[in-house]
Amino acid sequence: LPYVPRVPPAALLGKVTATTFALERPCCVFDRHASAADTVWLAVAFANVSATFRNPPSRADVPPYKQLPTTHSYMTLETAAAAYTCPAPSPAVLRVGGDTACKDQGRQDPCNGPLPSPGPYRVKFLLMGCHGPKAETRWSDPILLRRALSPSTINPVPTRRGSDVVVIASLLASLGTVLATAVLGALGAKVWGSLCQRDLGTSAFARRSYWTHHIPPALPQPPPPGC
Amino acid sequence: MAKSEDCIPILQGLLVFGNVIIGMCGIALTAECIYFVSDPHGLYPLLEATENDGIYAAAWIGIFVGFALFALSILGIIGIIKSNRTLLLVYIILMLITFAFEMASCITAATHRDFLTPNLFLKQMLERYQKAEPANNNDQWMTEGVTKTWDKLMLQNHCCGVLGPSDWQEYTSAFRLTHYDADFPWPRKCCAMDAQGLPVNLDGCKLGVPGYYNSNGCYDAISGPVNTHAWGVAWFGFAILCWTFCVLLGTMFYWSGIEY
Numbered sequence: 001l002p003y004v005p006r007v008p009p010a011a012l013l014g015k016v017t018a019t020t021f022a023l024e025r026p027c028c029v030f031d032r033h034a035s036a037a038d039t040v041w042l043a044v045a046f047a048n049v050s051a052t053f054r055n056p057p058s059r060a061d062v063p064p065y066k067q068l069p070t071t072h073s074y075m076t077l078e079t080a081a082a083a084y085t086c087p088a089p090s091p092a093v094l095r096v097g098g099d100t101a102c103k104d105q106g107r108q109d110p111c112n113g114p115l116p117s118p119g120p121y122r123v124k125f126l127l128m129g130c131h132g133p134k135a136e137t138r139w140s141d142p143i144l145l146r147r148a149l150s151p152s153t154i155n156p157v158p159t160r161r162g163s164d165v166v167v168i169a170s171l172l173a174s175l176g177t178v179l180a181t182a183v184l185g186a187l188g189a190k191v192w193g194s195l196c197q198r199d200l201g202t203s204a205f206a207r208r209s210y211w212t213h214h215i216p217p218a219l220p221q222p223p224p225p226g227c
Numbered sequence: 228m229a230k231s232e233d234c235i236p237i238l239q240g241l242l243v244f245g246n247v248i249i250g251m252c253g254i255a256l257t258a259e260c261i262y263f264v265s266d267p268h269g270l271y272p273l274l275e276a277t278e279n280d281g282i283y284a285a286a287w288i289g290i291f292v293g294f295a296l297f298a299l300s301i302l303g304i305i306g307i308i309k310s311n312r313t314l315l316l317v318y319i320i321l322m323l324i325t326f327a328f329e330m331a332s333c334i335t336a337a338t339h340r341d342f343l344t345p346n347l348f349l350k351q352m353l354e355r356y357q358k359a360e361p362a363n364n365n366d367q368w369m370t371e372g373v374t375k376t377w378d379k380l381m382l383q384n385h386c387c388g389v390l391g392p393s394d395w396q397e398y399t400s401a402f403r404l405t406h407y408d409a410d411f412p413w414p415r416k417c418c419a420m421d422a423q424g425l426p427v428n429l430d431g432c433k434l435g436v437p438g439y440y441n442s443n444g445c446y447d448a449i450s451g452p453v454n455t456h457a458w459g460v461a462w463f464g465f466a467i468l469c470w471t472f473c474v475l476l477g478t479m480f481y482w483s484g485i486e487y
Contacts (some may be wrong), residue, residue, distance in 0.1 A: 013435030013442065017396055019408045022434060081272035095434065100407045114409040148399045151354055164458075165337040168465050172330045175472045183323060186479050 003029045005042075005123050005140040008093050018146045019114035020097035023123065026084055026137065030127050033135040034081035041110070042125045044096065045073035047142040051121040055133040062128075065102070067113035078110040082125065094125070118145040229436075238481055242307045245474035246300040253296030253468045259459055260289035268452040269379060272372030276459065277351050281339030281458045289460050290453040291393045294483035296467070299407060315482045322475055326468060336375040339459035343445045349389040354413070377445075378416050386445040387417035392435070394444070417441050 007015055015022040023042075027057035030040060041062065049072045056062045056075070068074045077094060091169045095112075115121065120142035127135040150191050251464040263286040274280040299322050306314030357374050361367035381387055388394035394400065401413060410433070418432035419439050426432050431439030 009438070013392055013440070014412045014433055015435065017408055017412045020412075093434065095430070097409050098433070100409050114407065146396055148397060149404070151350050151398045151400060152348050154350040154353075154398070156344060156350050158341050158344050162337070162341045164461070165334070165341060168337045168461055169334050172333060172465065172468060175468060176330055179323060179326065179453065179472060179475055182476060182479055183319060186483050190483070205382075 001029060001033075001125075001135050001137045003125070005137060007143060012093070013186075015093070016143070016146060018118070018148055019116070020094050020095055021115075021121075021143050021145060022093040023140075025092050025094055026125055028085065029125070029137065030081050030084055030135065034127055035129065036082070038081040038127055038129045038134065039078050040081050040084055041075045041128055042077040042094075042096065042123055043073065043075045043126050044068075044115075044121055044123050047120040047122045049073060050123040050139050055126060055136065056128075057132045059128060062110070065113045068116065075126065076110045076112045079121060115145060118147050120144040228304070235484075236240050238477065239310075240280075240308050242474065242477050243304050243482060245470070246303040246307070248275070249471055249474060250297045250300035250301075252470070253293040253300065255293070256296070256320065256463060256467060257290050257293030259291065259463065260286040263456045263460065264290065269376060270449060270452060272376045273351065274453075276355060276369040276373050277343075277347055278340060279342050279347070280333050281342075282453070282460065285332040285339070287459050287486070288328055291456065291465060292325055292329045292464075293399035295321075295328075299325060303474075307478070310485050312482060312485050315478060315485070319447075319475065319478060319482065322471065326471060326475070329464050329468055330391065333461045333468070336457045336461040336464070340454065340461070343450070343453055345444075345450075348446065348449060349394060349398075350359065352389060353394070353398050353402075356400065356402050357405065358401035359405045365399070374450060380445050381414070381416040381441065381449055382420070384443075384445060384448040385419075385441045386443045386448060387413055387441040388444055388446040389446050389449075391442060392417050392440060413440070 003026055004022050005026065008022055012022065014020075021102060026040075030038075034040075044053075045051060053073050063074045064070055066075050077096065097112060097114040099112040100114060102113055122139045122142055124139045125137045126133055271280070271283065274283065291313065300319060302314065302408050303322075304317045305311075306318050351373065355370050355373040356377050358366075358370045361370050391415040402411070406414075412433055412435070415426060416431075417440050418426035418429065419441065426439070428436070428439045
């Protein structure tokens with residue numbers, strides 16, 4: 001079949017995550033070939049081994065999910081072919097890897113478990129009938145899952161100092177310095193002034209000598225001759 | 228000289244007016260800082276966990292400085308009206324000490340605001356949100372605080388992550404250690420919720436269908452209140468200090484002119 005599976009082009013934030021990815025629903029693709037009892041499987045394989053993938057001859061040979069680490073491929077999402085007819089029933093996307101419950105139980109049923117590594121993976125749809133595969137689509141383009149970084153790579157240090165800080169700090173520092181200088185200057189001037197006055201007092205006291213006016217004792221003037 | 232005798236009441240009047248303004252601004256500063264310390268938006272646990280809560284320290288200093296400014300302004304008014312050298316000297320010295328504390332508060336608030344970058348909150352969210360095994364009591368306290376605050380933020384503001392839900396996909400996190408990526412590409416709180424607090428469409432939320440999950444980042448909801456807090460303390464304190472500087476210079480001039 002000429003259909004190529006692909007990740008939906010719509011803007012869905014979760015269409016590719018670290019362990020899952022979404023696919024467009026292949027509507028009307030199998031109508032011509034499918035009968036009522038057929039099922040459609042999704043084959044998922046690592047991109048480098050997709051060329052060597054062999055379609056299983058019957059349902060019993062379908063590689064299950066837990067074989068993915070060893071055979072590098074598995075098949076899942078077994079659905080009746082009737083689910084892929086037109087018109088498209090909702091939802092319009094299929095989610096590969098969304099079932100976390102079956103990955104621990106290891107059941108033989110088709111398990112849509114989370115993908116263990118980022119891939120890249122290639123997928124194709126396989127129409128299986130009672131006697132084996134009847135039709136298949138082409139392999140998709142390689143789908144690479146997200147790789148998450150460690151949060152220790154985040155650098156929280158701000159890249160540049162804000163200008164507000166510089167303005168506030170510099171203006172406040174200058175105001176504070178002016179005030180401190182003014183207070184010290186005023187206090188110092190007062191102290192200096194009071195010290196100088198005291199000095200003036202003692203030195204003046206020392207210098208101010210007692211000028212003695214030598215006043216000779218006045219001889220008693222003879223009284224002027226009587227009037 | 229008649230001129231200086233005329234000038235003195237004017238200078239006294241100006242200084243009393245200046246001190247009245249300082250008193251009122253002191254009360255306003257105390258009220259503003261009490262409002263910020265009461266943490267109306269509940270963001271304090273985030274800052275406490277980053278050990279970067281300098282803006283709260285600045286607000287605490289602001290409370291006491293505001294009260295001191297009010298008390299000292301009353302002292303100043305009394306000293307100016309009575310022209311008492313001793314009172315005014317005490318006023319000037321205590322005002323200088325208060326000035327120094329307020330300077331410290333302003334510079335602390337402005338400097339610590341710069342540390343609160345999106346990357347800081349992102350790193351803390353990834354390392355602490357729903358962390359399973361805390362190392363000690365202090366770690367557990369901070370983890371609980373961060374988790375509760377983020378849950379409340381994401382629910383009330385309809386946002387997810389710091390820059391968006393892709394934060395949870397781009398980085399591994401403590402949350403990722405306990406929650407499968409297939410079930411929880413991002414926390415449940417990022418999904419659009421109905422009235423009962425359950426996701427409207429869980430599959431839609433996991434896939435990222437627009438409308439079923441919160442696509443905005445929460446950084447705006449965090450930085451808005453934090454900025455108001457920091458700049459409110461820093462710039463209002465700076466304005467008070469500029470005014471106080473002028474009043475103090477005038478008071479010193481008046482003090483030096485008082486005769487014994």
